[in-house]
Structure formats: structure tokens, C-alpha cells
């Protein structure tokens with residue numbers, strides 16, 4: 449059995465007075481792809497924000513690589529290898545593609561390996577090579593997603609968290625993104641993926657969680673969930 | 687003819703110093719989304735720091751300015767934690783009030799300690815003949831130093847990890863956090879650098895013009911006009927805006943009394959805000 453890299457235990461949190469997550473427990477195992485699906489507003493992004501430390505946990509624990517990081521500030525979590533590719537890409541629009549990738553390697557561990565990482569990223573996304581000096585804000589949605597993924601990979605992730613990487617992309621580009629996720633999985637990169645493309649992600653994933661109204665309502669292997677009546681009805685429209 | 691050459695040269699040289707102060711204001715806005723109403727007070731503080739060092743130790747402002755830069759960073763970072771850290775994510779009114787109170791405190795204490803008597807620093811470097819006009823050497827050095835400090839800031843922002851982190855925070859603070867940037871440190875450092883630039887500009891200008899503890903207000907107004915000319919959030923625009931304002935005020939005073947300058951500056955501010963709120967040279 450693979451070892452657990454991320455363990456979220458009974459996590460509750462929210463914004464201001466409004467509670468969004470109710471005792472959510474999930475785990476991600478090293479070398480595996482773990483997926484979270486759930487309808488809009490079910491709290492997936494909120495869960496990822498708590499995991500990365502952008503918002504504080506109200507109760508519960510987050511354990512990463514055997515360490516309790518519940519109260520560790522966000523920037524130190526990146527130093528530990530907890531790397532986020534956020535929803536909506538969040539590139540630095542006035543920076544060039546190269547500078548965006550460089551910022552990806554800002555954390556302490558990644559700085560030493562910046563050359564190798566860049567080589568890996570440009571090998572994965574050869575199209576970025578000619579675009580290195582272009583301002584990121586002027587790129588198309590698909591290109592921006594490549595930069596966002598590349599920037600995440602530059603961080604030497606122990607766990608790469610992807611929040612809806614295919615959101616807003618044309619169908620062909622959605623397939624490209626899943627292709628990349630597949631490749632990264634084959635490279636042995638541990639990932640936690642949040643996706644709306646339930647069918648595509650369940651086909652790839654090792655383990656999946658279903659969230660609804662701020663709770664985990666179901667979990668299982670990709671195959672199991674794809675066969676389940678509830679998932680088919682709610683998310684696959686069958 | 688000489689009067690024109692001299693006015694244009696003065697305009698460029700002083701414009702660079704005004705630009706430097708404005709870049710500080712601009713940086714604070716760009717990174718923190720804070721309008722720093724204490725900018726003028728810190729400009730005046732820089733003037734008095736230069737004055738004090740000059741009269742106590744006989745050290746020229748063109749040497750002590752390095753010290754004042756370092757002092758400004760430290761003071762600015764402290765001021766951030768005292769006055770801004772707790773209200774940084776509150777609505778803009780809170781940070782406005784907070785920097786305004788900072789200004790009141792500095793000017794209040796400054797008036798008590800230094801009184802409002804005018805002071806001057808006479809570095810005694812004489813004049814330099816440039817294009818047929820005699821320009822005070824202190825003015826030439828002021829322009830030159832401002833240019834060097836601006837270039838140094840540019841190199842810092844574009845070539846160092848910390849500088850890049852400052853730019854990243856100004857573009858997307860959450861994303862910068864995801865990259866491992868300690869945003870609290872970057873915010874305080876940005877305020878520190880902004881304040882340091884204000885104090886350095888003050889120290890340089892003090893070698894050219896007499897001043898009181900209240901003089902900062904005039905230069906703060908210039909900084910705002912420059913930012914509006916150059917577009918908030920663009921350091922090079924601020925430099926261009928500084929040149930434009932420096933030229934304007936020096937050429938205009940050939941034809942009209944100096945006392946009209948603040949009025950004209952204020953007019954420029956209002957007209958541009960009405961016509962093109964993103965700044966004359968700014969983007970949409």
C-alpha cells in the first residue's frame with residue numbers, strides 16, 4: 449500500500465460567519481492521482497484553499513508528509529512542496545511567460561533545481577518555448593493553462609493540486625489537459641485534482657471523492673464511482 | 687536664451703527627483719493598493735534627516751542619502767506594522783485614515799521638535815556650466831542621484847528574487863502566496879521602499895531648496911500629480927510624469943510668479959482625473 453502524503457481530518461471552515469465545509473476528511477497517496485468531484489458551490493475550491501493555507505481551518509487537522517500543517521502559513525506550505533495550480537489560472541499577467549515559470553520555482557526547494565525543472569516543463573509544453581518572452585496576460589486561455597501547469601511543476605511539487613485545470617477551455621484543449629495529467633501521473637507525480645469533467649477524470653484517477661454541500665458524500669476508485677447510480681445520475685447525466 | 691536653457695535643465699533635474707518621490711507613492715499603491723497620505727511627511731522627514739546629519743557631522747546629503755535610504759526602509763517597515771498591517775485588507779477608507787494619522791503624528795512631532803522655521807542645506811559645491819547656463823552643482827547631483835536610484839530600483843524589481851516577488855504580489859497576491867512568497871514581509875518591505883524613496887527624494891531636494899517641516903505637503907501634491915500624469919502602477923510612467931511636471935513648473939515660472947505653481951498643479955490633477963482617470967500616459 450502506498451503511503452499517505454496528505455491527510456485531511458474532519459476539516460471545517462468557511463468565510464466570515466458562514467460555514468462551508470463540514471468535517472471533511474480526505475487523503476491522497478504518494479504517486480497516485482486523487483480526484484474530487486462535486487457540483488458548483490459544493491466547496492471544492494474552499495477545501496483546497498484550506499489545504500494550501502489561504503484560509504484558516506476552523507477545526508480539524510491537515511497532515512502533510514507526516515507533519516501537522518494546520519497552523520503553518522501558506523508560504524511555508526509551498527516550501528514543503530505543497531503546490532497549487534489555482535482555479536482561473538491566476539498568472540502574473542504583466543510578467544513574461546519565463547518570469548511566471550521562474551516565480552513557480554520561488555520556493556526554497558525549487559530554486560536549486562530551476563534549470564532541470566525548466567527543461568522538464570518545456571519538454572512537456574514545447575509550444576511555450578517560443579513564447580517565453582511574451583507577457584502572460586496576452587496569451588490565449590489554452591496557452592495560459594499550460595503556463596499555469598508549468599508554473600506549478602516548476603515548484604518541484606511533492607503534491608500538485610490542480611483546481612479545475614480544464615475550466616473554460618475548448619473540447620480539444622480539455623483533452624490536451626487530461627493528456628498532460630495522464631503523463632504527469634506516469635511520471636509518478638502525486639496529484640490532487642478537482643474537476644467538472646467527471647467522466648474523463650474518473651477514467652484516470654486512482655481514488656475519488658464526491659462532495660456535496662460542503663461534505664464528502666461518497667468515495668471509491670474511479671471505476672466504482674463511474675458505475676454508481678448516484679454519480680451517473682448527478683454528474684454524468686445518464 | 688540662457689534663462690530658457692537653465693529653466694529646461696532645472697526642470698529635468700528636479701523633475702527626476704519629483705519622479706523618484708512619485709515612484710515611491712506609486713510602488714505603495716501598486717503593491718498594497720494603499721494611497722499613502724503620509725508621503726509628504728516622510729519627504730519632510732528625509733529633508734530633516736539630511737539637515738541633521740549635515741549640521742551635526744558635516745556629512746553632505748549626497749553621502750548621507752545612502753544612510754537615509756536604509757533608515758527609510760527600516761522606518762517604513764516599522765510604520766507598516768504599526769499603522770497598516772491590521773487594516774490592509776479592510777476597505778480603502780481605513781488605510782487612507784491610517785496613513786493620514788501617520789502624517790499628522792510625524793508633522794505634529796516635527797513641528798514640536800524642529801518648529802516651522804525655514805532651514806537650508808548649503809553644500810557649497812558651486813555651479814556647473816552646462817549648455818551655456820550655470821546650474822548649481824547640488825541640482826545636477828540631485829538629478830543624477832535620482833536617476834541612479836530609479837535605475838537601481840528597476841534592477842531590484844526585475845532582477846532579484848525579492849524584487850520579482852514584489853511585482854508578483856502587486857499582480858496577484860494569492861497566487862504569490864501559492865508560490866511560497868511571504869506576503870506580509872513583501873507588503874512591509876514595499877512600504878519600506880516606498881517610504882525610503884520619499885525620504886531620499888526629500889534629502890536630495892533639501893540640498894536645492896530651503897524647507898520647513900510642512901514642506902512635504904507641496905511635494906506630496908507633486909507626487910500625486912505625477913502619478914496621475916504617468917498612470918498609477920507604472921514606475922516608468924512616474925519618471926516620465928516627473929520630467930513633465932519639472933519642466934512645466936520651471937518653464938512656467940519664467941512667465942509667472944512661483945506662487946501659482948501649486949494652483950496649476952492642482953488644476954492639472956483635476957483636469958486629468960476628469961478627462962482620463964487612468965492617467966495621461968496610463969493604460970485603460
Ligand SMILES: Nc1ncnc2c1ncn2[C@@H]1O[C@H](COP(=O)(O)OP(=O)(O)OP(=O)(O)O)[C@@H](O)[C@H]1O
Nearest residue numbers: 463468486487488489490491492493494495535612
Ligand atoms: N471568498 C468567499 N467569500 C464568501 N463565500 C465564498 C467565497 N468563496 C466561495 N464562497 C462560497 O462558498 C461555497 C463553496 O464555494 P467553492 O468555490 O468552494 O465551490 P466549488 O466547489 O469550488 O465550486 P465551483 O465548481 O463553482 O468552482 C459557495 O457557496 C460560495 O458562494
Ligand SMILES: [Mg+2]
Nearest residue numbers: 492493494535
Ligand atoms: Mg471551485
